Amino acid sequence: MIEWIHPSLLLIIGALGIPLLRGRARQVWQLVLPTLFLLSILSLDHGSFGQINFMGMELTAGRVDALSLVFAYVFAIILIIGAIYGLHVDDWVQHTAAFCYGASAIGVVLAGDLVTLYVFWELMVITSVWLIWRRKSDVSMAAGMRYLLVHALGGVLLLAGIVMYYQSTGSIAFEQIQIGGPAFYLILTAFLLNAAVPPLHAWLADAYPESTITGAIFLSALTTKTAVYTLIRGFPGTELLVWMGAVMALYGVVYAVLANDIRRLLAYHIISQVGYMVAGVGMGTVMALNGASAHAFTHILYKSLLFMGAGAVIHMTGKSRLSELGGLYRYMPWTFVLYMIGGFSISAFPLFSGFVSKTMVVEAAAADYRPVIFLMLLCASAGTFLHTGLKLPWFTFMGKDSGLRPKEAPANMLLAMAIAAFLCVFIGVFPGYLYALLPAPVEYNAYTTGHVLKELQLLLFTGLGFFILLRHVGGENKVAVDTDWIYRGGGKRATIAVRDRISLANRMSRDWFMGILSTSLVYLNRHHGRDGKLARSWPTGSMAFWVVVLLAWLLIFGIDQH
Amino acid sequence: MRLARILDWLVERWRLLAVIVLVIMTLLVVADFAIEPSYQRYPWDGLGGFGALYGFISCIVIIVVSKALGYAFLYRPDDYYDEKQDQDD
Numbered sequence: 320m321i322e323w324i325h326p327s328l329l330l331i332i333g334a335l336g337i338p339l340l341r342g343r344a345r346q347v348w349q350l351v352l353p354t355l356f357l358l359s360i361l362s363l364d365h366g367s368f369g370q371i372n373f374m375g376m377e378l379t380a381g382r383v384d385a386l387s388l389v390f391a392y393v394f395a396i397i398l399i400i401g402a403i404y405g406l407h408v409d410d411w412v413q414h415t416a417a418f419c420y421g422a423s424a425i426g427v428v429l430a431g432d433l434v435t436l437y438v439f440w441e442l443m444v445i446t447s448v449w450l451i452w453r454r455k456s457d458v459s460m461a462a463g464m465r466y467l468l469v470h471a472l473g474g475v476l477l478l479a480g481i482v483m484y485y486q487s488t489g490s491i492a493f494e495q496i497q498i499g500g501p502a503f504y505l506i507l508t509a510f511l512l513n514a515a516v517p518p519l520h521a522w523l524a525d526a527y528p529e530s531t532i533t534g535a536i537f538l539s540a541l542t543t544k545t546a547v548y549t550l551i552r553g554f555p556g557t558e559l560l561v562w563m564g565a566v567m568a569l570y571g572v573v574y575a576v577l578a579n580d581i582r583r584l585l586a587y588h589i590i591s592q593v594g595y596m597v598a599g600v601g602m603g604t605v606m607a608l609n610g611a612s613a614h615a616f617t618h619i620l621y622k623s624l625l626f627m628g629a630g631a632v633i634h635m636t637g638k639s640r641l642s643e644l645g646g647l648y649r650y651m652p653w654t655f656v657l658y659m660i661g662g663f664s665i666s667a668f669p670l671f672s673g674f675v676s677k678t679m680v681v682e683a684a685a686a687d688y689r690p691v692i693f694l695m696l697l698c699a700s701a702g703t704f705l706h707t708g709l710k711l712p713w714f715t716f717m718g719k720d721s722g723l724r725p726k727e728a729p730a731n732m733l734l735a736m737a738i739a740a741f742l743c744v745f746i747g748v749f750p751g752y753l754y755a756l757l758p759a760p761v762e763y764n765a766y767t768t769g770h771v772l773k774e775l776q777l778l779l780f781t782g783l784g785f786f787i788l789l790r791h792v793g794g795e796n797k798v799a800v801d802t803d804w805i806y807r808g809g810g811k812r813a814t815i816a817v818r819d820r821i822s823l824a825n826r827m828s829r830d831w832f833m834g835i836l837s838t839s840l841v842y843l844n845r846h847h848g849r850d851g852k853l854a855r856s857w858p859t860g861s862m863a864f865w866v867v868v869l870l871a872w873l874l875i876f877g878i879d880q881h
Numbered sequence: 882m883r884l885a886r887i888l889d890w891l892v893e894r895w896r897l898l899a900v901i902v903l904v905i906m907t908l909l910v911v912a913d914f915a916i917e918p919s920y921q922r923y924p925w926d927g928l929g930g931f932g933a934l935y936g937f938i939s940c941i942v943i944i945v946v947s948k949a950l951g952y953a954f955l956y957r958p959d960d961y962y963d964e965k966q967d968q969d970d
Binding site for chain 1: 884885889902906910916919920934936937939946947950954955957959961962
């Protein structure tokens with residue numbers, strides 16, 4: 320008897336229909352499927368569903384509560400937006416992978432136990448990597464392979480952690496991880512890897528800019544935010560995370576200064592923004608956890624909007640570097656304006672979505688009396704506007720004329736961006752609707768005179784600094800090495816050097832051994848060979864001679880004895 | 882394209898827009914001095930124009946420190962990871 324069907328299962332089955340459909344039929348199904356999926360998520364009741372006993376373990380495929388629903392709602396929304404944005408792409412592999420990836424992400428946030436979580440966690444990796452590989456360039460193949468390997472490592476850590484957790488607690492229920500020891504740290508490390516917390520973040524900035532134009536929308540939304548969900552669920556109030564989050568927020572900002580590729584710049588700002596969420600999880604207060612959830616929700620919308628804008632530019636111009644772009648606002652005005660709505664949202668301008676969520680996390684730090692964290696997060700806010708709201712649009716759409724004369728992006732891309740932009744403004748103007756979804760009642764009011772005044776000052780004077788230093792902030796034709804250098808640069812070279820040394824040593828020891836072998840062969844041959852002393856047939860004369868010698872010896876010494 | 886023309890119209894008047902924004906920025910700082918601070922938690926809460934100062938300094942520090950790190954340690958030639966050659970699609 321089936322009393323509850325997992326929405327992810329429905330979505331995966333539906334996604335398997337995409338390869339069978341062609342042309343218009345595929346496009347219609349691509350819109351109908353995520354819409355049905357959103358409806359199925361909206362119709363979920365609170366509670367635990369889909370419990371089955373598997374080899375003595377109690378699995379709960381569906382744990383539905385306020386926290387899991389916040390994430391499930393926004394994931395479902397982004398699947399619709401992403402589907403519209405990718406409507407023109409004729410590649411069933413990508414579309415199927417994107418929906419299965421979304422289904423897995425929702426599987427993670429609905430998972431009530433660690434085994435179900437692990438299964439969907441791994442499914443996310445093997446579905447999402449196709450969104451990178453389908454760019455079909457050598458770079459994206461290599462980046463996708465690195466992405467796969469890094470996440471395979473994370474999966475192993477998670478599995479090891481889950482096994483140890485089960486051994487010491489006898490439970491696989493996914494609640495706050497309250498035991499210490501290796502299980503705690505293994506599971507935490509696996510979650511931090513997916514949340515792209517430095518130094519485990521390099522896979523993100525490596526792979527996302529190499530993904531397909533449309534795949535980046537799903538990638539930017541899903542993996543890091545499922546990790547934020549698992550951190551909120553499993554590790555609230557872990558002091559270490561406060562500092563990791565604040566450092567992370569600034570780390571992304573520093574690398575965004577150095578970035579030249581527009582989607583790499585945005586990727587580093589995912590890391591920066593997830594830093595706010597990780598810090599919020601670490602503080603663990605009601606306001607901080609609400610803030611982290613709210614920020615994940617708004618972040619998915621504005622970051623997808625930014626990636627859509629950057630993707631539209633790359634799609635229309637074929638260029639992705641700031642040093643090759645410029646002056647596009649005349650040719651892609653709608654892309655520019657919609658991008659700027661995303662830029663204002665991520666920068667937390669009042670009346671845009673980031674303002675109602677980011678300031679909640681920052682305020683939580685202040686209320687928790689953490690002045691240093693507060694100042695670090697405030698500094699990262701300035702950095703966010705500096706890059707995503709000023710540097711990227713200035714050097715792409717304004718600035719010098721690059722000579723590019725692209726057409727405006729296709730209508731479906733603009734529509735997807737417009738929906739995301741509408742939601743960004745809507746949440747910014749009416750934050751109550753978002754606050755009502757959050758796990759705990761919200762007592763925070765973003766729109767006090769003090770908050771608005773402080774935020775506007777911070778942002779506008781950041782802008783002043785940008786224009787003063789305008790000449791020094793443009794993209795440069797360089798790459799900035801990050802921790803992926805360990806396996807792409809130095810580590811790779813070191814590995815190759817070690818390999819060469821080993822093969823050299825191997826060859827030398829073989830040569831040495833073969834040398835000894837052949838020397839001894841020559842020696843043996845000399846003595847035991849056909850013409851060797853010991854193998855020669857002796858003439859009878861020499862035999863008689865030796866017998867005479869022997870007898871003479873006996874005669875002289877032997878007889879003397881007796 | 883109507884929107885492009887509106888944007889062009891704005892860009893042509895960038896001096897005026899810049900002046901307007903600078904006036905707004907001044908007013909914000911003045912207002913910050915005039916209005917009672919809403920919190921008294923930290924030493925800077927009573928400081929008028931703290932947000933402005935902090936934003937400006939943050940911006941300069943971020944750019945200078947990042948670029949310095951870039952030139953000192955992090956920047957490499959574009960083809961450093963040699964698979965990068967077919968970047969432009």
